[in-house]
Amino acid sequence: MSALETIESFVEGAPPGELADVIADIKALTVADPGLVSKLGPAFEKYNEEQFTTVRLPGSSQPIIVSSHSSLGNGRYYDVESSSSFEYDHATQKASGAQSYVLEGAQAELTKSTLKALSPYVKEHFPNAAYGVYPIENDSKVAIIIVANKYSPNNFWNGRWRSLYIFDPSSGALEGSLKVDVHYYEDGNVRLLTSKPISTSISSGTGAGIVKEIGNAEKKYQDEVNKGFTSLSEGAFKALRRQLPVTRQKIEWDKVASYRVGQDIGGGSSRR
Amino acid sequence: MASADPFDSALDLLRRLNPKHTTKHLQSLISLAPDLTEDLLSSVDQPLSVRRCKQTGRDYLLCDYNRDGDSYRSPWSNDEKVRRMEVKANEAFDVYRELYYEGGVSSVYFWNLDDGFAGVVLLKKEAKPGNANEGSWDSIHVFEAIDRARMTQYNLTSTVILSLSTASQGLGEMDLSGNMTRQIEQELPAESDEQQIANIGKLVEDMELKMRNLLQEVYFGKAKDVVGDLRSVGSLSEAGRDREAQRELIGSMRR
Numbered sequence: 001m002s003a004l005e006t007i008e009s010f011v012e013g014a015p016p017g018e019l020a021d022v023i024a025d026i027k028a029l030t031v032a033d034p035g036l037v038s039k040l041g042p043a044f045e046k047y048n049e050e051q052f053t054t055v056r057l058p059g060s061s062q063p064i065i066v067s068s069h070s071s072l073g074n075g076r077y078y079d080v081e082s083s084s085s086f087e088y089d090h091a092t093q094k095a096s097g098a099q100s101y102v103l104e105g106a107q108a109e110l111t112k113s114t115l116k117a118l119s120p121y122v123k124e125h126f127p128n129a130a131y132g133v134y135p136i137e138n139d140s141k142v143a144i145i146i147v148a149n150k151y152s153p154n155n156f157w158n159g160r161w162r163s164l165y166i167f168d169p170s171s172g173a174l175e176g177s178l179k180v181d182v183h184y185y186e187d188g189n190v191r192l193l194t195s196k197p198i199s200t201s202i203s204s205g206t207g208a209g210i211v212k213e214i215g216n217a218e219k220k221y222q223d224e225v226n227k228g229f230t231s232l233s234e235g236a237f238k239a240l241r242r243q244l245p246v247t248r249q250k251i252e253w254d255k256v257a258s259y260r261v262g263q264d265i266g267g268g269s270s271r272r
Numbered sequence: 273m274a275s276a277d278p279f280d281s282a283l284d285l286l287r288r289l290n291p292k293h294t295t296k297h298l299q300s301l302i303s304l305a306p307d308l309t310e311d312l313l314s315s316v317d318q319p320l321s322v323r324r325c326k327q328t329g330r331d332y333l334l335c336d337y338n339r340d341g342d343s344y345r346s347p348w349s350n351d352e353k354v355r356r357m358e359v360k361a362n363e364a365f366d367v368y369r370e371l372y373y374e375g376g377v378s379s380v381y382f383w384n385l386d387d388g389f390a391g392v393v394l395l396k397k398e399a400k401p402g403n404a405n406e407g408s409w410d411s412i413h414v415f416e417a418i419d420r421a422r423m424t425q426y427n428l429t430s431t432v433i434l435s436l437s438t439a440s441q442g443l444g445e446m447d448l449s450g451n452m453t454r455q456i457e458q459e460l461p462a463e464s465d466e467q468q469i470a471n472i473g474k475l476v477e478d479m480e481l482k483m484r485n486l487l488q489e490v491y492f493g494k495a496k497d498v499v500g501d502l503r504s505v506g507s508l509s510e511a512g513r514d515r516e517a518q519r520e521l522i523g524s525m526r527r
Contacts, residue, residue: 001300001303003303003304006300006303006304007304009300010285010289010297010300013288013289013290013297014288014289015288015289018288021284021288022285022288022289024276024281025276025281025282025284025285025288026281026285028276028277028278028280028281029278029281029282029285029301029304029305030304031278123508123509124504124507124508124509125503125504125505125507125508126502126503126504126508127501127504127508148502148503149502150498150501150502157494157498159498159499159501159502160502161499161502161503178444180499180502182495182498182499183288184450184490184494184495184498185287185288187452187453187454188287188450188451188452188453188490189286189287189288189289189291189450189451190291190448190449190450190451190452190490190491190495191290191291191292191447191448191449191450192446192447192448192495192498192499193290193446193447194443194444194445194446194447195444195445196443196444196445197444218503219505220442221442221443221444222499222503222505223505224440224442224443224444225443225446225499226496226499226505227443228438228443228446229448229491229492229495229496230492231403231405231438232405232407232436232437232438232446232448232491232492233488233491233492235401235402235403235405235407235438236399236400236401236405236406236407236436236437236438237407237434237436237487237488237491237492239399239401239407240373240397240398240399240407240408240409240434241372241373241397241409241480241484242371242372242373242374243481243484243485244372244481245371245372246371250477251367251368251371251473251477253364253469253470253471253473253474253477254466254467254470256364256367256368256469256470256473257360257363257364257466259367
């Protein structure tokens with residue numbers, strides 16, 4: 001792996017809300033070759049688009065999503081709800097040059113009706129989220145994105161939820177993925193990474209029908225994730241190390257030399 | 273702007289990047305900053321590798337502390353000044369391993385210091401209880417036992433690397449992996465080799481109990497809570513109305 005590929009992989013692996021910290025570390029590690037960091041433009045762009053990075057337009061409080069589905073090319077992105085387009089600096093994560101952007105085309109109506117249905121759903125289930133709907137693939141399909149971030153660096157944790165759906169009006173298919181990324185790093189480094197593909201279909205083909213199905217899928221998924229925590233806790237975690245020996249007593253270390261594995265120890269252990 | 277120390281930056285990066293791939297990140301950092309090789313290898317804990325002792329046929333664990341150039345020595349054979357105590361410690365922690373892990377591999381390595389001795393207690397277990405549910409636990413306890421008048425001063429630094437994953441149709445893939453480190457210092461009387469080993473045993477046992485509880489709290493408490501903070505299963509407006517009603521109720525009771 002070249003040095004550039006190495007630092008690109010570090011950028012790609014930055015946890016939610018910690019890109020700036022990762023970049024600072026990369027800079028300190030490449031002081032001998034300061035030109036290297038300036039070549040990270042494509043890696044930043046990939047990171048921001050894949051992570052659905054949010055940005056606030058100057059003078060607005062509404063977070064807007066940066067993604068490949070809302071890209072106009074040449075570093076410009078658009079947002080349907082605020083009818084605006086803007087230039088995005090992938091290195092500094094700042095927006096500028098906002099302009100009016102009017103959505104037209106075959107999927108404009110479906111896009112707007114999906115957005116209208118999505119707004120109350122997101123407010124009901126995500127305390128801090130951005131969302132967007134965009135016509136894609138030459139106006140043949142619609143992309144729906146929800147991204148929720150919660151950063152608490154003072155308490156050493158950050159988290160992100162990402163939903164991406166692609167709706168195909170010609171077949172009624174709704175495909176996508178749900179991803180959760182949680183990082184906890186107080187005297188350690190613990191990461192939760194989940195990923196689940198979604199594949200379902202919508203008979204009505206309306207914005208309300210799409211959002212209803214998204215709601216069902218996400219509720220079901222979150223229940224599954226909660227069950228996953230229980231299954232890991234009761235399964236693998238318990239199978240690795242007991243809290244106490246079978247005798248429910250700590251070891252008598254001054255007598256440990258007289259213990260015989262599988263004989264005097266373990267009480268009702270299966271080894272007997 | 274003064275630039276940060278590259279070694280600190282490398283450690284900071286390892287605290288941020290996916291802990292499931294620490295070994296890979298470590299290799300990347302070493303290729304990027306070869307000057308840091310020795311410092312990084314001696315201070316970053318990685319999942320332990322298992323080898324089989326050619327003399328005794330027993331499994332043992334590898335780590336940087338029993339590395340000598342490109343070779344690793346087995347704790348079940350060899351000859352050194354602290355060897356006698358090392359043999360006893362390996363036997364004692366073999367009992368400990370069986371009682372707490374009911375399987376797995378343990379290895380203890382001791383070496384001399386000018387004013388005492390030092391060592392590392394290693395434990396490793398892998399589990400596959402089924403349903404695509406799997407995990408691995410690596411404990412790395414590094415200690416110093418420094419001679420003081422009448423007492424021995426123990427400095428213990430413990431790292432547990434815990435990786436868990438599960439998968440199913442409804443869940444997709446779920447990975448919960450990481451590492452946590454804790455330190456403790458304690459002075460205890462130690463008049464014999466047996467007492468030294470008993471002291472180290474107690475310190476490691478208490479530390480592992482503490483860390484197991486901590487890991488349980490972070491993995492299954494904190495991480496789950498953050499998911500609930502990102503998305504609420506129930507309706508947020510209903511939860512808000514319930515809170516409001518509760519506040520009014522409490523307010524009316526006070527009046």
